[in-house]
Amino acid sequence: MRQSMAWIHGWLGLLAGWILFAMFLTGTASYFRPEITRWMQPEYRPHAVPQAEAARTAIAWLQKNAPHDEQWTIYLPTDRTLSTRAFTRARPNPDPKAPRAPRRPEVRLDPATGAPIEARDTRGGEFFYRFHFQLQLPHPWGRWLAGLCAMFMLGAILSGVITHKRIFADFFTLRWSKGQRSWLDAHNVSAVLALPYHAMITYTGLITLVVMYMPWPILANYPKPTAFAESLYGDTAGQKASGQPGRLADMGRFVEAASAEWQGARVSRIIVGNPDDASSTVTLLRTGEDRLNARGASITYAGVSGARLAASPAPGPAVETAGVMLGLHLGWFAGPLLRWVCFLLGLTGCAMVATGLVLWTVKRQRPGAQPFFGMSLVERLNIGAVACLPAGMAAFLLANRLLPPTLAGRADLEVSAMFWTWFGLAALSLLRPVRRAWIETLAISALLFAAVPIADLAVVGGFPTDGLFVAFDTTMLLLAATLGFAAWRTAAKPARAAQPRRRVPVEVVEVREVVDVA
Amino acid sequence: MASAQLGGQGWSMAGRSLTALIGGYAAAAGLATLLARLLPVERVEATAWGMILSFLFYAAFGLWAFHEPRLTRVAAVIWGTAVIAGGAALLLGVRP
Amino acid sequence: MSLEVALLGYAGFAKLAQGKGRHSRTARPDRTRARILGWLLILGSFLAALHRFGPYLAVPAWLALLSVSGVILVLILSRWPKAATAPWIPMTVIALPLCLL
Numbered sequence A: 001m002r003q004s005m006a007w008i009h010g011w012l013g014l015l016a017g018w019i020l021f022a023m024f025l026t027g028t029a030s031y032f033r034p035e036i037t038r039w040m041q042p043e044y045r046p047h048a049v050p051q052a053e054a055a056r057t058a059i060a061w062l063q064k065n066a067p068h069d070e071q072w073t074i075y076l077p078t079d080r081t082l083s084t085r086a087f088t089r090a091r092p093n094p095d096p097k098a099p100r101a102p103r104r105p106e107v108r109l110d111p112a113t114g115a116p117i118e119a120r121d122t123r124g125g126e127f128f129y130r131f132h133f134q135l136q137l138p139h140p141w142g143r144w145l146a147g148l149c150a151m152f153m154l155g156a157i158l159s160g161v162i163t164h165k166r167i168f169a170d171f172f173t174l175r176w177s178k179g180q181r182s183w184l185d186a187h188n189v190s191a192v193l194a195l196p197y198h199a200m201i202t203y204t205g206l207i208t209l210v211v212m213y214m215p216w217p218i219l220a221n222y223p224k225p226t227a228f229a230e231s232l233y234g235d236t237a238g239q240k241a242s243g244q245p246g247r248l249a250d251m252g253r254f255v256e257a258a259s260a261e262w263q264g265a266r267v268s269r270i271i272v273g274n275p276d277d278a279s280s281t282v283t284l285l286r287t288g289e290d291r292l293n294a295r296g297a298s299i300t301y302a303g304v305s306g307a308r309l310a311a312s313p314a315p316g317p318a319v320e321t322a323g324v325m326l327g328l329h330l331g332w333f334a335g336p337l338l339r340w341v342c343f344l345l346g347l348t349g350c351a352m353v354a355t356g357l358v359l360w361t362v363k364r365q366r367p368g369a370q371p372f373f374g375m376s377l378v379e380r381l382n383i384g385a386v387a388c389l390p391a392g393m394a395a396f397l398l399a400n401r402l403l404p405p406t407l408a409g410r411a412d413l414e415v416s417a418m419f420w421t422w423f424g425l426a427a428l429s430l431l432r433p434v435r436r437a438w439i440e441t442l443a444i445s446a447l448l449f450a451a452v453p454i455a456d457l458a459v460v461g462g463f464p465t466d467g468l469f470v471a472f473d474t475t476m477l478l479l480a481a482t483l484g485f486a487a488w489r490t491a492a493k494p495a496r497a498a499q500p501r502r503r504v505p506v507e508v509v510e511v512r513e514v515v516d517v518a
Numbered sequence B: 001m002a003s004a005q006l007g008g009q010g011w012s013m014a015g016r017s018l019t020a021l022i023g024g025y026a027a028a029a030g031l032a033t034l035l036a037r038l039l040p041v042e043r044v045e046a047t048a049w050g051m052i053l054s055f056l057f058y059a060a061f062g063l064w065a066f067h068e069p070r071l072t073r074v075a076a077v078i079w080g081t082a083v084i085a086g087g088a089a090l091l092l093g094v095r096p
Numbered sequence C: 001m002s003l004e005v006a007l008l009g010y011a012g013f014a015k016l017a018q019g020k021g022r023h024s025r026t027a028r029p030d031r032t033r034a035r036i037l038g039w040l041l042i043l044g045s046f047l048a049a050l051h052r053f054g055p056y057l058a059v060p061a062w063l064a065l066l067s068v069s070g071v072i073l074v075l076i077l078s079r080w081p082k083a084a085t086a087p088w089i090p091m092t093v094i095a096l097p098l099c100l101l
Helices: A002-039 A051-065 A125-134 A141-163 A180-193 A195-208 A216-221 A226-233 A251-261 A317-330 A336-364 A373-402 A410-429 A434-460 A467-492 B003-007 B010-038 B043-067 B071-092 C003-020 C028-079 C081-085 C088-100
Strands: A071-075 A084-089 A107-109 A267-273 A281-286 A298-302 A308-311
Touching: A002 A125, A002 A141, A002 A336, A002 A373, A002 A467, A002 B043, A051 A071, A051 A084, A051 A107, A051 A251, A051 A267, A125 A141, A125 A410, A141 A195, A141 B043, A180 A195, A180 A336, A180 C028, A195 A317, A195 A336, A195 B043, A195 C028, A216 B010, A216 B043, A216 B071, A226 B043, A251 A267, A251 A281, A251 A298, A317 B043, A336 A373, A336 C028, A373 A410, A373 A434, A373 A467, A410 A434, A434 A467, B010 B043, B010 B071, B043 B071, C003 C028, C003 C081, C003 C088, C028 C081, C028 C088
Parallel strands: none
Antiparallel strands: A071 A084, A071 A267, A084 A107, A267 A281, A281 A298, A298 A308
């Protein structure tokens, strides 16, 4: 049992590891999605207004700019986003052969005026969030690949737990500068100490896209698949327009009515179906910020008459479980301290994947032997993923400060900056010997992160007074320090092969891990 | 089983991987669908249980495919489950 | 703040690490005592989480805070084994009034 599990653990982790590392790192950053967006638009000075007012201004803008769309989704401002976010979906082209219209990017509106935010154009934290599960690949391939990697991760976690027989005995054991043993320690500690988090984040991650990955149970129970979504959160995608024009009633009233029905809880999202039609519907969703279940209750009104049409039924155990899983993954429930804790646990996950990847190579190296092709490939990909992706992410943030604020197409240029830096650095690192490549790419990543707060101070001008900017810049410096430490450790470590085995107490020497046997 | 045993035979390894990856998905989907169709609870609840548990089924099938040494048995169980559960779900049709 | 959960968790893990005997040369009965105290402190951190977050949020919040305090402890333990476990008393002392805030 253990041997087969150790074997499969190694291969599952290796094959999905590089993508998993990217998913973990960008996903960890996404805990601060609204904060990153705000940092990336330093010109924006928000004006807090009541939710009802924000809903009114957003609807006014949408009626002017996207009146004939099939659906609008409006995320009302929260204490963290401070801006209204709107997604619009155009009516499908009646010609079935016409290419699918590309998904439109989110529009960020000033809640007070309803006008698009006048600040530098950027994808903001939304970019990391989308990359985290779409991997910048065409729809739907990115999501499928992310799901496959998450499935590998789930298998790796389960097989890892079975493999690791002394899960509690090694709980506190982390020994530095002992070659393979140190990597194994670091992999065990980062995996075992945060095991509840890793298992949770992997399984709940699969649940976030379960309708796409596993639609078959829906087909077995519903003649019309959209009926399932409707019964869950009042999605109006299935509703037909009547064809008669109609004008939406005052949106502020809907918000106030729904909020009153929820004992004053806030509205997180408004979905307007067929907004210019006589049969338009307005669905309001309750915020999930004050509870674990992220899929809040919903109320649907007739858009024109304002009549209350339906409300989501109280969820049963299974729907509640799914909602809680979603909530656990998104982490919206977490206040500031818990959010930082989640961020640290996400970094622990990155460390687990990275140390696992390195362990794979360290375990197979024979002193003096010429590395075989597979080994070189894995070593190089490890460098490209673990050491170069952080550089790309830092470049994304740096580009935000260095590109002129009014430059056309700057949001896409920021994204290009990330990928050119990431893949460019990975390509350049091929020119260097493996150990030098590790040291140098890690050092460059550290320097880029250290440059972010400097660029922030230089470009935005003056020392930041807003707590968010102070915290962001400090975090950049800490990340730079961590990467710098990694570079320094790599440089300081004596060559692995030459290191003689030291005698260590018997307690430690026994073969503790089946990973060694595989 | 050790890597030498598995790595030695390329084709059997490929068959095993395909069975785990695709057969495992099909079997998990079949079981989840059958569960969702047959659970005597509300429609939306049964659907949600099926979906929530499906990944656990998939992971179990996937890992077992590499644990069990006999490839024929792996293929028979996994593809068999997929065909039987999927076929049963198809025959039962949509919940009335 | 919910720092007391992490503080108690750290203190509990510190005692458990002492109970392992790998990082201290204590006698066997002392180790048993350390282990018992460690588990009690971990239980205390759970009760603190229950008190702070309510029954619904307590379990995930507790596990998250406990995991992070464990990671921090192990990182310090790997470099300064003595200094890592020493502050368990002040941590417990600080945590107790925080529970009541």
